[in-house]
Amino acid sequence: MPVYHVVLFKLKQDVTAEQIAHWKQIVAAMVGQVPGLLKITLGQPLPISASRAQGFDIGIIAIVDRAETIPIYAAHDAHKPVIKMREELCTDSLAYDMEFED
Secondary structure (H helix, E strand, C coil): CCEEEEEEEEECCCCCHHHHHHHHHHHHCCCCCCCCEEEEEEECCCHHHHCCCCCCCEEEEEEECCCCHHHHHHHCHHHHHHHHHHHHHEEEEEEEEEECCC
16 A cells, blocks of 8 residues: 655755755655655645644655555665755654555
């Protein structure tokens, strides 16, 4: 059963659009490298919900093939630059995984 891996981030105040664009490229590059990673995107909340985002500025949604893929994804070498960018650009993060029926 597919799993949606959702991670929200609070950005540091000095983060630039260029840094976010670079982070987005690194995130997208994981598809095809991480076994079981079907799709991934990084983006900001839509204006309709931004006021309820509780300070989380940006998020990642990854779709993986099954729950057992999450630890593989987390430990994969292609994920390490994403973690490094999170450490450089963010003050806080929140992760949430949820299964979806096909």
